[in-house]
Amino acid sequence: MAPEPVMEVKIPPRVDLAEITRSTRDLPPAHYTFKIENFSLLANAKIDNVESGDFQAGSYKWRLRLYPNGNKKNNGDGHISLYLAFSNSNALPFGWEVNVNFRLFVYNQIQDNYLTIQYAKGRVRRFHGMKTELGFDQLIPLTVFNDESKGYLIDDRCIFGAEIFVIKPTGKGECLTLVKQPVIDTYTWKIQHFSALDQESYKSQVFSFGGHKWALLVYPKGNSTEKGKSLSIYLVMEDFETLPCGRTTYAEYMLRVRDQLFGKHIEKKASFHFSNSIKDWGHLNFMSLDDVNALPKGFLVNDTLAVEVQIQVTTVVKEFS
Known part of the structure; x- marks a missing residue:
């Protein structure tokens, strides 16, 4: 058939x-x-x-x-x-x-x-x-x-x-x-008398990058679930209130604690869309407090901790008509 x-x-x-x-x-x-x-x-x-x-x-x-x-x-x-x-x-x-x-x-x-x-x-x-x-x-x-x-x-x-x-x-x-790594792209904050700090958090002076104002936020004894265990570090967008409703500013950056003796710095990358509802972002458990306070490791020298941020990429928006 x-x-x-x-x-x-x-x-x-x-x-x-x-x-x-x-x-x-x-x-x-x-x-x-x-x-x-x-x-x-x-x-x-x-x-x-x-x-x-x-x-x-x-x-x-x-x-x-x-x-x-x-x-x-x-x-x-x-x-x-x-x-x-x-x-x-x-x-x-x-x-x-x-x-x-x-x-x-x-x-x-x-x-x-x-x-x-x-x-x-x-x-x-x-x-x-x-x-x-x-x-x-x-x-x-x-x-x-x-x-x-x-x-x-x-x-x-x-x-x-x-x-x-x-x-x-x-x-x-x-x-x-998108702005990437200008000539001066790193902000360093030297926190003196670190072992005597008794507030929950401390904020650096404000610095400018990519048309916005920023600051570093540090919790010397850790934040939230990392209290008593880790150093917590964040990047803060200080002028977040200037962002129009619905707009964000994207940033890629490196957070760093400097090894002041041997140059073996601790650093971690981060990226985030900052907005007028969320203005800070970073690492809750950046590094252990044991490592911070271990004097032979070189992070705490003369009771001073050096914290840095290197903003690598950020968006800059300008309206026009």
């Missing part, structure tokens, strides 16, 4: 890939511009994505979320991934939904025009409680984006943008710069 014919099944392409169009235009984005300097530092940092601050569009607040090496969880490997996100700071009733038609942009600095990416045929997308982020996993291939001759990344700078067609243009934006 002859075999039965095999029915061919055609698998439709992914909707989000099949219904995307790309074009170029001279006009800049009407609603928001997101400029990034020192892009290579962002691409090599320990974060897989970075967000803009909140911006207003009509009666709603939005953000842009960028994956410099692609959103690998959503088929974005090898591409720049860019999304429009509905901000958590929106106060909306249960069952809310917002329908928008939006475009995202990449500026071509050689051609002086914008690569425009949008859903085809003016497709309207719906934001709601279970879907607060929409955009493009494969905005532009990294091989194209990183090729300076193509014009999208020039002198390590690039510009993205957004238009949301439920509002009038705002023209508001921000410039995100």
Whole structure:
């Protein structure tokens, strides 16, 4: 008996890939511009994505979320991934939904025009409680984006943008710069009369880096569960109240206690998104109090402890209009 014919099944392409169009235009984005300097530092940092601050569009607040090496969880490997996100700071009733038609942009600095990416045929997308982020996993291939001759990344700078067609243009934006290791990048705090300290915690003088004010916070006898066991050290963002609602400042830094005799310093890395709700971050159990107080080890000399912080990378955001 002859075999039965095999029915061919055609698998439709992914909707989000099949219904995307790309074009170029001279006009800049009407609603928001997101400029990034020192892009290579962002691409090599320990974060897989970075967000803009909140911006207003009509009666709603939005953000842009960028994956410099692609959103690998959503088929974005090898591409720049860019999304429009509905901000958590929106106060909306249960069952809310917002329908928008939006475009995202990449500026071509050689051609002086914008690569425009949008859903085809003016497709309207719906934001709601279970879907607060929409955009493009494969905005532009990294091989194209990183090729300076193509014009999208020039002198390590690039510009993205957004238009949301439920509002009038705002023209508001921000410039995100990653600052890495300036000439003077280490702050040293020499804590004298260390063995006589009787307060729970002590804070250093304020110092400036990357457009913000910082300080070191030390718990000589340990903090929380490490009391009586460890030295606790934190980096504090002193001007956290100046951050707009919803915005964070990212920093990568090294905390260090200097060995003043033999140069065998104790150091630990840390990284954090500082905000107006969480202003300090570091190590609860930086090193044991036994090691601190062991005079032959060289950490405590003439009853003085030398604590340092080396801020290696931080973001600097400047608003413009």
